[in-house]
Amino acid sequence: MAHLTIEELPSEEYYMPGNALCAGCGESLAMRLALKILGWRTIVITVPGCMSAALIMGASAVPLLVGPFASGGALLSGVETALEAKGVKDVNVVAFIGDGGTADIGLQALSAVVERGHNVIYICLDNEAYMNTGGQRSGATPLRAATTTTPGGRLFRGKLQPKKNIPLIMADHEAPYVATASIGFALDYMEKVKKAAGIRGPKYIQVLCPCPVGWGYHESKTVELARLAVATRVWPLYEVEKGRLKITYEPRTPKPVREYLRAQRRFDHLTEEDLAELQKLVDEGWAELKLKARSAEE
Amino acid sequence: MPVSRFIDGNAAAAYGVKLCRPDVVCAYPITPQTPIVEYIADFIARGEMASKYITIEGEHSAMMATVAAASTGVRTFTATSSQGLAYMQEGLFYAAGSRLPIVMAVVNRSMGPPWTILAGHDDAIAQRDTGWIQLYCGSGQEILDTVIQAYRVAEDERVLIPIMVCFEGFVTSHCYEQVIIPDQEEVDSFLPPYKPPYKLDVEDPMILTTFAPPIHWMGYKKKHDEAMEAARKVIAEAEAEYAERFGRSHGGLFQAYRCDDAEAVVLTMGSLASTTKVVINKLRELGFRLGLLKLKSFRPFPREELKQLLGNVKAVGVLERNYSVGGWGGAVFLELRSAFYKVADGPRILNFVAGMGGRDVTPLEIEAVAKKTLRAAQEGKGEREVEWLLGEIG
Numbered sequence: 001m002a003h004l005t006i007e008e009l010p011s012e013e014y015y016m017p018g019n020a021l022c023a024g025c026g027e028s029l030a031m032r033l034a035l036k037i038l039g040w041r042t043i044v045i046t047v048p049g050c051m052s053a054a055l056i057m058g059a060s061a062v063p064l065l066v067g068p069f070a071s072g073g074a075l076l077s078g079v080e081t082a083l084e085a086k087g088v089k090d091v092n093v094v095a096f097i098g099d100g101g102t103a104d105i106g107l108q109a110l111s112a113v114v115e116r117g118h119n120v121i122y123i124c125l126d127n128e129a130y131m132n133t134g135g136q137r138s139g140a141t142p143l144r145a146a147t148t149t150t151p152g153g154r155l156f157r158g159k160l161q162p163k164k165n166i167p168l169i170m171a172d173h174e175a176p177y178v179a180t181a182s183i184g185f186a187l188d189y190m191e192k193v194k195k196a197a198g199i200r201g202p203k204y205i206q207v208l209c210p211c212p213v214g215w216g217y218h219e220s221k222t223v224e225l226a227r228l229a230v231a232t233r234v235w236p237l238y239e240v241e242k243g244r245l246k247i248t249y250e251p252r253t254p255k256p257v258r259e260y261l262r263a264q265r266r267f268d269h270l271t272e273e274d275l276a277e278l279q280k281l282v283d284e285g286w287a288e289l290k291l292k293a294r295s296a297e298e
Numbered sequence: 299m300p301v302s303r304f305i306d307g308n309a310a311a312a313y314g315v316k317l318c319r320p321d322v323v324c325a326y327p328i329t330p331q332t333p334i335v336e337y338i339a340d341f342i343a344r345g346e347m348a349s350k351y352i353t354i355e356g357e358h359s360a361m362m363a364t365v366a367a368a369s370t371g372v373r374t375f376t377a378t379s380s381q382g383l384a385y386m387q388e389g390l391f392y393a394a395g396s397r398l399p400i401v402m403a404v405v406n407r408s409m410g411p412p413w414t415i416l417a418g419h420d421d422a423i424a425q426r427d428t429g430w431i432q433l434y435c436g437s438g439q440e441i442l443d444t445v446i447q448a449y450r451v452a453e454d455e456r457v458l459i460p461i462m463v464c465f466e467g468f469v470t471s472h473c474y475e476q477v478i479i480p481d482q483e484e485v486d487s488f489l490p491p492y493k494p495p496y497k498l499d500v501e502d503p504m505i506l507t508t509f510a511p512p513i514h515w516m517g518y519k520k521k522h523d524e525a526m527e528a529a530r531k532v533i534a535e536a537e538a539e540y541a542e543r544f545g546r547s548h549g550g551l552f553q554a555y556r557c558d559d560a561e562a563v564v565l566t567m568g569s570l571a572s573t574t575k576v577v578i579n580k581l582r583e584l585g586f587r588l589g590l591l592k593l594k595s596f597r598p599f600p601r602e603e604l605k606q607l608l609g610n611v612k613a614v615g616v617l618e619r620n621y622s623v624g625g626w627g628g629a630v631f632l633e634l635r636s637a638f639y640k641v642a643d644g645p646r647i648l649n650f651v652a653g654m655g656g657r658d659v660t661p662l663e664i665e666a667v668a669k670k671t672l673r674a675a676q677e678g679k680g681e682r683e684v685e686w687l688l689g690e691i692g
Contacts, residue, residue, distance in 0.1 A: 041500045045366070056509045063498040064505040067362050071475065074359035076365025077352055079498060085321035085350045085372050093498055109362075112355035119412050133477045 026209030073109030112115025152269030184226025216265020312337035314445030361389025371497030395431030399452030416656020560589030617669030
């Protein structure tokens with residue numbers, strides 16, 4: 001597939017400015033870029049979260065349906081089936097749902113829409129906590145990150161469990177297309193959205209969307225953080241097609257994980273030992289991913 | 299030509315749905331509703347029904363996928379019971395608040411624990427305030443006819459409110475009766491294709507389920523209530539037209555039986571009405587001036603119509619399969635008493651709580667209910683205002 005270039009990006013906007021989201025919001029960028037690719041023949045689904053607060057107030061220029069927190073997969077199923085009943089075949093049905101609505105309360109409906117094989121795109125806007133309610137931990141919050149419900153104190157030391165790996169869970173559902181992305185790698189992300197739109201069946205993309213408020217950094221640094229997550233291999237970019245995992249961007253000389261962590265207040269409480277532990281876990285995770293990618297090549 | 303088939307209540311519901319040609323059916327199995335899900339799957343598998351069928355993974359999703367399909371502008375159907383209905387409650391508010399004309403069969407079963415799979419109206423009554431129309435049926439024929447009428451009422455632009463077609467688990471859902479199944483063409487002419495006023499459409503983009511600021515929020519609720527009020531008229535109209543076309547009537551909002559000169563009336567919903575009818579006939583022969591009022595529409599509650607009809611009756615015994623714990627009586631009793639508040643010389647209203655958790659309600663018990671109500675009419679007061687029919691075991 002030929003790579004997208006900046007020049008090729010459509011100038012049309014389907015994600016409207018002047019909405020309620022914060023300055024430097026990663027999710028805003030993720031929705032704007034995806035809708036540029038998907039275009040006006042798109043119906044958007046969302047559930048409560050930062051993105052619904054924006055979309056519902058008029059940020060969506062395409063038709064929008066908002067449902068209960070747990071219902072993302074169900075809403076996708078219903079809209080797609082109704083379009084099928086009407087004989088409409090050329091409309092993208094896409095969900096923008098946060099990590100809480102995906103990894104926690106909406107996991108059953110997500111699993112089911114994929115299992116039933118509906119022709120939909122599910123984009124998880126991953127800012128790694130319940131940011132719309134002020135930053136509580138979700139299943140997608142990474143190990144040791146401080147949230148309002150997992151504070152970084154002397155005893156509690158942030159979240160005690162690792163991040164739930166939804167992309168690989170989706171890959172194990174045998175979804176025809178699964179990908180991770182980062183708003184710091186806009187073209188890679190948009191290519192993935194474009195690819196997803198061209199494949200029939202359920203597609204899942206989890207895009208890392210840094211959150212200045214929840215992560216604790218200056219709003220001008222969102223894209224930088226999104227790039228750093230990839231450059232440190234904390235958030236690898238890959239896609240899984242027909243069970244074959246392919247790493248889509250490989251940082252040649254990875255930056256130390258500390259560089260990413262120290263740039264965010266949610267990791268302020270980390271000790272030197274913590275940093276070493278997290279570096280080790282990232283290295284192990286990367287090695288495992290490389291193994292999966294290699295076995296797919298063979 | 300209409301055909302007569304010996305089928306159970308669930309099949310009657312499924313045949314009714316088939317005749318209404320929903321575009322999308324989305325339901326999850328639960329006892330005693332499961333056969334509806336299976337009958338419809340069979341119709342589709344045999345090519346007798348063209349609906350798209352979502353074999354959903356749970357009731358919360360069942361309601362929300364149905365809401366999403368209806369929001370896309372198509373006719374929809376779902377069905378559930380008890381725990382499943384409770385599980386979809388959040389979605390019930392979405393369906394009603396979005397003013398989507400979804401029709402849902404609710405096969406009534408009491409809410410556990412204590413665990414049961416048997417009849418009770420407490421499941422649907424608990425969803426009273428979700429903003430749905432609730433119509434209670436007592437026979438297979440009534441279920442089939444009501445499903446067809448329900449689409450007509452729900453989709454009427456004066457209404458646009460989802461409807462629960464309720465009937466009791468096992469006693470009605472699994473009871474076999476002769477049911478007349480009308481011609482497809484007849485139903486098509488009674489029920490035109492659904493024309494949604496608003497929908498998700500890329501040609502005419504709009505944001506559905508939007509945010510309402512405080513100055514508007516209550517206005518939406520008021521409109522909803524006004525549409526519910528309008529539904530009283532629309533339900534009656536649909537019933538009258540249906541009766542004319544198909545030659546059958548189940549009374550619309552309610553059915554009054556031998557109430558004209560009655561001193562006392564037993565009021566009940568669903569299948570208990572048929573047993574009560576037999577009891578009333580027997581007692582009439584013995585000279586007791588008793589009538590039966592089978593209430594079909596609990597939401598909207600036909601308070602003006604009931605006030606008019608029962609205004610000259612001296613006592614009403616409300617026999618019902620639900621109870622509000624910590625309140626004082628069942629929902630129908632409370633509603634009726636409230637309707638007659640400050641009506642001079644209104645009837646004495648007694649409550650008989652019965653038949654929950656599948657407990658049998660015998661003709662003898664109903665006879666006692668009728669006689670107690672009559673005594674209250676004659677003596678001006680009842681033995682007890684709220685009485686539980688617990689028999690000897692309790």
